[in-house]
Amino acid sequence: MSGPFQLTPLAETRPGMVLSDVVRDGKGNVLLAQGVVLTESMLASLGRHGIDVLPIVQAVPAAAPIDPVAVRARLDHVFRKHDRDDLGDWATGILRRYVEDYRLEREVAA
Amino acid sequence: MNRLTPEQLAAGVQDLPSLPAVVMELLSSIEQEDIDISVLAKKVSYDQALTAKTLRLANSSSYGLQVKVTTIQQAITFLGFQTTRNLITAAAITGCFPSGQCAGFHDKSFWRHSIATAACARALARRMRFNQDIAFTAGLLHDIGRLVLVTGHPDAYDQVVAWHAEHGGDWQDAERAVLGIDHVDAGVALADHWNFSSTMRQVIAYHHTPDTHGAGFLAAIVHVANAIVHALDLAGEDDELVPRVSSVAWDAMGLNEEAYLHLFRETELQFGEMSTILMT
Numbered sequence: 001m002s003g004p005f006q007l008t009p010l011a012e013t014r015p016g017m018v019l020s021d022v023v024r025d026g027k028g029n030v031l032l033a034q035g036v037v038l039t040e041s042m043l044a045s046l047g048r049h050g051i052d053v054l055p056i057v058q059a060v061p062a063a064a065p066i067d068p069v070a071v072r073a074r075l076d077h078v079f080r081k082h083d084r085d086d087l088g089d090w091a092t093g094i095l096r097r098y099v100e101d102y103r104l105e106r107e108v109a110a
Numbered sequence: 111m112n113r114l115t116p117e118q119l120a121a122g123v124q125d126l127p128s129l130p131a132v133v134m135e136l137l138s139s140i141e142q143e144d145i146d147i148s149v150l151a152k153k154v155s156y157d158q159a160l161t162a163k164t165l166r167l168a169n170s171s172s173y174g175l176q177v178k179v180t181t182i183q184q185a186i187t188f189l190g191f192q193t194t195r196n197l198i199t200a201a202a203i204t205g206c207f208p209s210g211q212c213a214g215f216h217d218k219s220f221w222r223h224s225i226a227t228a229a230c231a232r233a234l235a236r237r238m239r240f241n242q243d244i245a246f247t248a249g250l251l252h253d254i255g256r257l258v259l260v261t262g263h264p265d266a267y268d269q270v271v272a273w274h275a276e277h278g279g280d281w282q283d284a285e286r287a288v289l290g291i292d293h294v295d296a297g298v299a300l301a302d303h304w305n306f307s308s309t310m311r312q313v314i315a316y317h318h319t320p321d322t323h324g325a326g327f328l329a330a331i332v333h334v335a336n337a338i339v340h341a342l343d344l345a346g347e348d349d350e351l352v353p354r355v356s357s358v359a360w361d362a363m364g365l366n367e368e369a370y371l372h373l374f375r376e377t378e379l380q381f382g383e384m385s386t387i388l389m390t
Contacts, residue, residue, distance in 0.1 A: 004171065004383065021178075078343055078350050081279070091360035092337070092352065098370045099341045108367050 004058040010047055015040050018057040025049050071103045112266035113290040122262025123296075123303045126207075130157055133202040136195050138305040147191055151182040154198055163201035166387045168194065172229075172380045196243040200228065200250055204388045207257045212264040214271025216347065218389070220257065222381075223345040224250050225388055229380040230335035233373050237365060238331065245331055248313040251306075252332050255297025255314065259285065262296075280353060282318065294318060320359040330359035342374060344381055 005020030015038055023032045023046065031049055032042060038054075046054070075096060082092045101108055114122075128134070132153040139145055155161050161182060168185040169178050173193070179185045185194045204225070209217035231249030235242045260267045266289055274284035285292040297314040300306075306314075313332050316325035320333040333356055339345070340352040365373070 004379065006386065007166070074343065075341075078341060079352050081351060081354065088357075089354055091355040091357040094360070095337060095341050095352070095355055098367055099338075099374070101367065102371050102374045108371060 005055045006058050007053050008056040010043065010052050010054060013038060013043060013054050013056060015043065017054075019055060020057040021055040023051060023054060025051070066104060068104055072100065075100055075103070112263075112269050112288055114263060114266065116291075118263070119291060119296060119299055120303075123258060123299045126258065126261060126300070126303075129202055129206055129304065130160065132157070133160075133199055134304060136199055137310070138307060145191070147186055148183070150195075151186060154182050159205070160198065160201055163205070163387065164194070164198045167197045167201060167384065170383050170387060172383060192241070192243045196247050199247055200388060203250060203254075207261055212260045212267045212271065214268060214275070215256075215260045219345040219347045220253070221389055222385055223339060224253060225385045226339040226342070226344040226377060226381040227252060227332065227335050229384060230338050230373070230377040231332050233376045233380070234331050234335055234363065237369065237373070238327075238363065240327065240331060244309065245328060245335075248310060248328055248332050249335050251297075251310060252313055252317045252336060253293060253297070254300055255293030255295065256281065258296040258300045259289070259293055263289075278349070278351075280351065318353070320356050327362065330356070330362045333359045334363055338370075338374065338377065342378065344378070 008017070017038050019032055019034055019036045019038065022030050022034050024030055031046065031051070032038075036042070079092070079096045082089060082096060084093060100106075129137070132150065135153075136150075154164070164182065165179060165185060167173075168189055169175060173189060175188055177188065179188055182194065182198075185197070189197075204221060207217075228246045228249035232242045232246040235245030259270075270281075270284045270288045273288050274281060277284065277287075282292045282294070294315060294317075298311060301311040301314050309326070309328060312324075312326045313329050316322050316329040317332045317336060319325065320330040322329075337352055337355045340350060343350050
């Protein structure tokens with residue numbers, strides 16, 4: 001097992017998807033190995049073996065470009081109760097700064 | 111106005127759906143070690159839906175098992191009793207409240223927030239060398255009082271939603287203004303009714319006010335986890351709002367920025383997987 005996967009009903013699987021784990025039949029026999037790229041005929045065969053759900057590797061979403069303006073605007077909204085000038089409320093301010101660094105993928109000194 | 115008296119609150123709690131008996135047993139004994147595990151595994155396995163959900167959780171990548179477990183007994187063997195017990199509880203609680211009781215209350219967002227807080231509290235607890243399983247359940251249950259209000263008094267809660275839409279701010283303020291009580295009161299009433307352990311009761315009572323004397327460290331963990339989850343915007347609510355973070359609770363975590371960034375990542379990953387399992 002490596003990386004995120006999703007248990008996907010057979011009906012929703014498509015050729016080209018990748019198995020995140022071995023698939024076994026009811027008796028424990030291995031039908032397909034981990035990492036196999038599914039084909040049309042494999043899917044049909046799995047159906048005949050009574051397999052109804054498959055562990056599919058989650059496609060790593062193509063990283064959408066980060067829009068710093070939108071990120072900050074949303075954080076301003078979510079943190080609308082926080083008053084930057086209220087020194088007693090520093091913990092909320094630090095949380096906001098960390099989340100902003102996280103969302104903007106800034107390098108952080110250890 | 112729709113003020114709720116303590117009697118009405120108590121009556122609403124009585125009318126709530128009950129959890130499977132075995133889950134009640136688990137919740138009231140959460141800090142107890144000397145439970146007969148084989149009896150428990152057997153009792154849980156009578157409930158097929160509960161068993162299936164628990165096993166899917168146990169096999170999720172959050173728990174990093176190298177083998178797939180197929181029975182509750184196996185889960186206990188590989189994950190330990192404490193962890194399995196908490197997975198059973200999570201599986202049961204997320205399925206026991208009816209949804210769609212009150213139009214303005216988003217059940218899905220509620221559970222997304224609760225599951226994310228559970229994942230975050232668990233990740234924080236590991237860094238604090240605190241019991242991760244207890245932190246997970248505490249995170250999951252911290253706002254359960256909101257469900258008590260929505261399920262027991264849907265019409266009154268409609269007005270809370272309307273007040274909130276008009277005035278904004280915290281839900282707690284809206285609940286107080288309309289009902290005279292808030293979800294913390296309701297959660298504590300439920301904790302008493304369902305016989306939660308005193309640790310869980312403390313978290314429900316003090317997660318908004320962890321500075322209170324005697325609130326306990328777990329309340330601080332859940333307080334910070336709750337704020338992080340609001341800040342990470344995981345519930346999917348347009349009007350998401352980060353509450354004021356207690357500087358005492360924040361200080362008590364003693365983590366640097368790098369640790370927090372890892373924590374954010376871990377929370378998001380585990381939340382994604384767990385919410386798919388728990389919300390089906």
